[in-house]
Amino acid sequence: MILNPADSAFETLLRDHLPEDVLRPLEPRYREEPRGRYSGQDGLLALPRDVGEVATLVRLAAERRVAVIPYGGGTGLVGGQLLPDGPAPLVLSLERMTRIRGVWTEENAMICEAGVILADAQAAAEDANRLFPLSLAAEGSARIGGNLATNAGGTAVLRYGNARELCLGLEAVLPDGQVWHGLRRLRKDNTGYDLRHLLIGAEGTLGIITAAALKLFPRPGAVGTAMLVVPSPEAALSLLSLARDRLGDMVTGFELIAGQGLRFLAEKLPAVRQPFDSPPDWTVLAEISLPRDLDPQTVMEDLFVAGHEEGLVLDGVVAQNKTQAQEFWSVREHIPEANRAIGAVSSHDLSVPLGAIPEFIVRGREAIGRLGDFRLNCFGHLGDGNLHYNVFPPEGRSKTECAGQSAEVMRALHDLVHEMGGSISAEHGIGRLKVDDLERYGDPAKLSAMRAIKAALDPQGIMNPGAVLRTDG
Known part of the structure; x- marks a missing residue:
């Protein structure tokens, strides 16, 4: 499908149908994304205030076959919020619709x-x-x-x-x-x-x-938080099962953290307070939400004892107040920032069946080891099978020096994920970054249905072209 640019004639058409303040010059931030993998085309920026103005913008874009790039907070990590090539698009930001x-x-x-x-x-x-x-x-x-x-x-x-x-x-x-x-x-x-x-x-x-x-x-009556040292991912998985057997849906968070991530954090963000003097090889950040009549520290300490008795917990710290709980979560939330400061050769947002996580971690390390002496940082949401499995250059080498191996590293891990019945995109989406991967690993019947739906609802091909599905031509 041939698209037309959001040129001066199109801008004039929009101004004839919309209030003056809806259209703005396209600032550089709308052409950028957090990891710097893509740069967006120049184009026309629209900031509608209500659904009526959005409808007018889209209707006129459809009539003139102009690409529309929806824009939210710009925080996406797979390039879905910008158009790197093709005719200049209409970037439609929802940032004024905040009621x-x-x-x-x-x-x-x-x-x-x-x-x-x-x-x-x-x-x-x-x-x-x-x-x-x-x-x-x-x-x-x-x-x-x-x-x-x-x-x-x-x-x-x-x-x-x-x-x-x-x-x-x-x-x-x-x-x-x-x-x-x-x-x-x-x-x-x-x-x-x-x-x-x-x-x-x-x-x-x-x-x-x-x-x-x-x-x-x-709102939960009380919240308990703890950082628990575990001997292995297998033990972490067993600890999760133990916690859910005892507490059911009161387990609200269960994050697996590798020692490499804590070491990166100590190196690049030393102001972030960590609960252990020496980073353990594997840690779990657990959170429970309880009714008002239960004491979260007591419940968490009981879980610690039960886990320790079964050899699943080696050490740990139970948060004694909200401030300490926030410090524990700050550790987890700053790991991606430390990762960016180190510079990954290849980053992966993937999932595998819960029971396959320990095997995937081992086999993933072996697959990457065959490609070079890389460092790995594995962390993520153990409770739902979503891991952030990131590969870094050997100590003393930079991301730039290893950039040539990025594609083969990603292919090796994605092949393994596919083999183990997992997903190459657990929570960030496909965007433009993973269009090739979706074609390689996606079920043919599903892809066929997706293309048919796209063609039926968007026959002009104007809606975020090139994201999720490859555009024709």
């Missing part, structure tokens, strides 16, 4: 516009004595629309699920400019195809999410 349209405490529901920053959605829920549990490192800048468009995961998936599980309904603009009024707060609605789940995770290729009805939960 909390309503909170229904008795229903445990809230409606947010797509531009609401995740941390602000969390705060609005807290103001109503409720919990919106989606939590991730970029929550201070990531926006609800982008979280849903990428089906974001984060640290609480074990208990509450991905963004998909937290959404009751959507308002969205489809590729022809129609508004889908699906913003319902219903828990049951069996009226045909569920467009909500089609748009969630589609990364803006099937339409633009403009608002969402979100699930809320009662």
